[in-house]
Amino acid sequence: MRIALVGNPNVGKTTLFNALTGAHQEVANWPGTTVEYVIGKIRTSEAGEDLELVDLPGTYALTAYARDERVTRNFLLYEPYDAVIVVVNASSLERNLFLALEVLELTPHVVVALNMVDVAREQGITVYADELSRRLGVPVVPTVASHGTGLAELVAWVRRIGRRRVVPLHTWVVPYPAELREVLEPLAAALAEAALAEAARNAGTLNAAAGAASSGGGPADRGAPGGRTPAGAGRFRPEWVALRLLQGDEEITREVRVVPQGQRAARLALSCCAQSAGIDVELGDEAVALDPALLAKVRAQYEAFELQIADAKYNHISRLVDECVQRQPLAKQTITERLDAVLLHPFWGYPAMAAVFFAAFWLSFVVSAPLSDWVSNGITWLGQWAARGMAALGAPAFLQSLVVDGVFAGVGAVLSFVPYMTIFFAIYQLLQDSGYMARASVLVDRWMQSIGLHGKGFFALVSAYGCNVPAMAATRVMENHRDRLLACLVIPFIPCNARLGVMAVMTAAFFPGTRGAFVMMALLLISAGVVAGASVLYRKTVLPTDPAPLLIELPDYHVPSLRNLAIPTWHRVWMFVSRIWKFLLWATLATWALTYFPVGAPVDQSYAARLGHLLAPVGQLYGFDWRLMIAIVFGFVAKETTLSTLGVLYGAGADGASLPHLLAQSMTPLVAFTYLVVYMLYIPCLSTVIQMHRESGSWKWTAAGMAVNVGVAFSLGLVLERLLWLFG
Amino acid sequence: MRGSGQHVRTLKLTNLEAGVEAQVKGLTGHPLFRNRLISLGITPHSQIVLVRRMPMGGPLEVEVRGTRLAIRRKDADQIWVSVGDSM
Numbered sequence: 127m128r129i130a131l132v133g134n135p136n137v138g139k140t141t142l143f144n145a146l147t148g149a150h151q152e153v154a155n156w157p158g159t160t161v162e163y164v165i166g167k168i169r170t171s172e173a174g175e176d177l178e179l180v181d182l183p184g185t186y187a188l189t190a191y192a193r194d195e196r197v198t199r200n201f202l203l204y205e206p207y208d209a210v211i212v213v214v215n216a217s218s219l220e221r222n223l224f225l226a227l228e229v230l231e232l233t234p235h236v237v238v239a240l241n242m243v244d245v246a247r248e249q250g251i252t253v254y255a256d257e258l259s260r261r262l263g264v265p266v267v268p269t270v271a272s273h274g275t276g277l278a279e280l281v282a283w284v285r286r287i288g289r290r291r292v293v294p295l296h297t298w299v300v301p302y303p304a305e306l307r308e309v310l311e312p313l314a315a316a317l318a319e320a321a322l323a324e325a326a327r328n329a330g331t332l333n334a335a336a337g338a339a340s341s342g343g344g345p346a347d348r349g350a351p352g353g354r355t356p357a358g359a360g361r362f363r364p365e366w367v368a369l370r371l372l373q374g375d376e377e378i379t380r381e382v383r384v385v386p387q388g389q390r391a392a393r394l395a396l397s398c399c400a401q402s403a404g405i406d407v408e409l410g411d412e413a414v415a416l417d418p419a420l421l422a423k424v425r426a427q428y429e430a431f432e433l434q435i436a437d438a439k440y441n442h443i444s445r446l447v448d449e450c451v452q453r454q455p456l457a458k459q460t461i462t463e464r465l466d467a468v469l470l471h472p473f474w475g476y477p478a479m480a481a482v483f484f485a486a487f488w489l490s491f492v493v494s495a496p497l498s499d500w501v502s503n504g505i506t507w508l509g510q511w512a513a514r515g516m517a518a519l520g521a522p523a524f525l526q527s528l529v530v531d532g533v534f535a536g537v538g539a540v541l542s543f544v545p546y547m548t549i550f551f552a553i554y555q556l557l558q559d560s561g562y563m564a565r566a567s568v569l570v571d572r573w574m575q576s577i578g579l580h581g582k583g584f585f586a587l588v589s590a591y592g593c594n595v596p597a598m599a600a601t602r603v604m605e606n607h608r609d610r611l612l613a614c615l616v617i618p619f620i621p622c623n624a625r626l627g628v629m630a631v632m633t634a635a636f637f638p639g640t641r642g643a644f645v646m647m648a649l650l651l652i653s654a655g656v657v658a659g660a661s662v663l664y665r666k667t668v669l670p671t672d673p674a675p676l677l678i679e680l681p682d683y684h685v686p687s688l689r690n691l692a693i694p695t696w697h698r699v700w701m702f703v704s705r706i707w708k709f710l711l712w713a714t715l716a717t718w719a720l721t722y723f724p725v726g727a728p729v730d731q732s733y734a735a736r737l738g739h740l741l742a743p744v745g746q747l748y749g750f751d752w753r754l755m756i757a758i759v760f761g762f763v764a765k766e767t768t769l770s771t772l773g774v775l776y777g778a779g780a781d782g783a784s785l786p787h788l789l790a791q792s793m794t795p796l797v798a799f800t801y802l803v804v805y806m807l808y809i810p811c812l813s814t815v816i817q818m819h820r821e822s823g824s825w826k827w828t829a830a831g832m833a834v835n836v837g838v839a840f841s842l843g844l845v846l847e848r849l850l851w852l853f854g
Numbered sequence: 855m856r857g858s859g860q861h862v863r864t865l866k867l868t869n870l871e872a873g874v875e876a877q878v879k880g881l882t883g884h885p886l887f888r889n890r891l892i893s894l895g896i897t898p899h900s901q902i903v904l905v906r907r908m909p910m911g912g913p914l915e916v917e918v919r920g921t922r923l924a925i926r927r928k929d930a931d932q933i934w935v936s937v938g939d940s941m
Contacts, residue, residue, distance in 0.1 A: 187892075187893030189889055191886050191890065192890070217920070218919070221895040224895070425885075429885055432892070433898070436892045440895070440900070440919075472909040475908075564924070569908065569912070571924075572910055572912040572913070575926075675887055675890070675926060676926045676929070677923065677925055678923065679923055679924075680915060680924055
């Protein structure tokens with residue numbers, strides 16, 4: 127049995143999912159999108175069959191406008207399933223029941239999980255689940271997902287509902303007012319007729335009606351499950367289709383028009399609409415399509431219907447809430463209100479946010495640094511053991527070098543990311559789940575907007591100072607594709623931990639003492655300026671829209687469970703490792719080959735050196751020698767390796783000379799500063815490029831973004847070099 | 855008329871005083887935006903309270919149908935509300 131799990135954001139849907147499925151989960155990517163959904167199995171000790179549970183993105187409605195909304199809707203429309211669990215928050219039923227009603231209009235195979243009843247009780251809200259169940263005509267099970275309360279009963283109901291033929295309590299689910307019914311009912315009748323005609327036509331080859339009713343796929347009385355009937359009106363409840371047609375749903379209109387009888391129904395919907403809009407022409411679709419004035423009128427009427435339908439739903443909900451919910455006025459403020467008095471305070475909110483983010487990044491940098499060191503040291507140590515073993519077996523020298531400097535170095539490069547990623551994603555999830563992230567977005571939205579970015583992108587941008595890769599993953603909180611793309615395009619200009627490390631070492635070598643601090647500050651200001659400038663320019667040129675409206679819920683604060691933090695963290699880290707390792711390993715092997723061959727040659731005659739000499743003319747413009755150019759090229763694989771590459775190229779350690787010392791001897795501070803600017807901005811590492819492709823979904827954007835990075839870095843470097851040379 | 859002592863004022867949500875309960879009168883703006891408002895519970899006739907304003911022209915926090923939402927001032931300009939204030 128396949129069960130879909132839907133609900134508003136912040137209702138504990140994922141907590142419920144985790145509680146039901148435990149560790150039996152896998153992440154799937156929605157075809158053609160970056161939207162992920164998770165599939166889990168409910169195991170029971172009974173002999174009953176396993177339930178497959180699909181956690182769909184949180185959504186407020188099924189209208190197919192927002193990205194997450196569309197994924198959830200498409201699943202409910204076109205994928206096979208046996209029942210839907212609608213999770214509602216018991217403390218805000220007034221809004222939550224809207225989605226529940228939308229789902230009920232689509233299929234009666236619904237079990238409502240009345241979640242967070244404990245929180246509601248604390249707020250003085252009592253919901254009479256039996257009464258609500260009687261009024262909705264589907265089971266309503268009170269649950270506290272975080273404590274596992276009510277889950278057994280929920281699963282039992284799902285099993286019962288999934289296999290049965292369910293008749294909706296009321297055909298229309300919502301008692302729509304008479305004037306709407308006058309339009310809706312003939313339309314639904316026409317659609318039902320179209321569906322029948324369609325079934326009869328299909329019956330020529332197969333007894334479709336019977337096939338549909340007894341099929342194992344989607345809800346039996348929803349018509350044929352996904353795949354059986356490829357299109358047509360008979361796929362969905364006629365009442366639901368009628369409602370959608372009246373609101374001008376283009377996708378459903380297309381779907382209905384596939385069969386001739388459906389075309390008649392679609393025309394009926396259009397003329398109903400035209401009539402209500404006061405257009406008294408006998409119209410075919412062409413007339414409307416051709417005349418913009420008519421089209422505008424019809425559109426306005428669709429919207430009027432939409433508003434009337436929504437209004438009727440909310441009125442129905444008000445009645446349900448009056449009958450099934452008892453509210454005791456609370457004298458004292460809730461915890462959320464008291465916290466928000468500080469955290470969203472017009473003044474104190476900002477220092478509070480700085481403190482929260484500082485703690486978050488301090489934890490991810492400082493705690494992960496020694497762990498990363500252990501991991502890379504461990505890998506190096508293993509590599510040395512492997513080399514000794516191979517030497518003992520008499521393996522040729524190049525093979526030993528391949529294993530140690532190629533394979534083990536590559537594996538080390540992948541794994542050294544893991545501690546940082548793990549801690550970062552856990553903290554990210556904590557801020558997200560606790561309800562704080564929404565507040566932070568609200569606090570900074572005004573500033574972000576002034577450079578064309580969305581408030582929700584702030585955390586991603588700040589976290590890019592840690593590592594660009596998860597920062598790009600963190601842009602997903604934004605619903606609008608352009609907002610996300612823009613954030614991904616500017617993130618590479620922010621120096622990550624690894625780049626900051628290299629910058630710190632070089633700055634210390636060239637600008638000892640207090641001057642070093644000023645130089646670092648100057649570098650960071652340049653980076654911030656480039657981020658702001660690039661963002662404004664992108665908005666003015668290739669992404670000419672304002673950031674999407676900021677319209678977010680500020681959920682009640684709560685402490686997420688360890689399990690709710692651990693599961694998504696694990697998914698994200700695993701996703702990263704499984705995607706990146708191949709690329710990083712090949713890149714490390716290529717780097718190794720370039721420096722190792724031709725066999726026996728000193729490092730300044732290797733293929734890498736020849737490549738460096740090829741690039742030397744470019745470097746000369748800036749005063750960079752071939753070794754610095756090579757470090758730039760190899761830095762693409764992973765910025766962490768820059769220092770060791772430079773070490774090898776400059777022959778550090780050979781006569782006890784340290785790399786900073788050697789660097790300071792080989793160039794002027796002016797050249798070094800230019801190099802630092804170019805190095806800070808030029809291109810993120812390979813992992814970032816791959817993540818960027820994943821987030822943008824397009825190689826074109828990825829390549830364009832990288833080209834801009836390199837272009838900006840080198841031209842800014844050139845300008846700086848000239849300026850510094852003139853004045854300095 | 856005078857006996858009721860009530861005046862109904864219609865104004866933009868942006869200009870509502872904090873802590874005053876108002877009723878949503880109408881929504882303007884892009885259809886997709888209005889649709890989003892509707893699914894979040896901001897519909898004509900719904901009761902709405904402005905909880906707080908973020909400083910320097912930042913977003914507004916409002917309470918509607920038992921949930922709290924943040925909305926930019928520019929977007930809140932598209933929502934018309936009415937308050938009956940006693941004179």
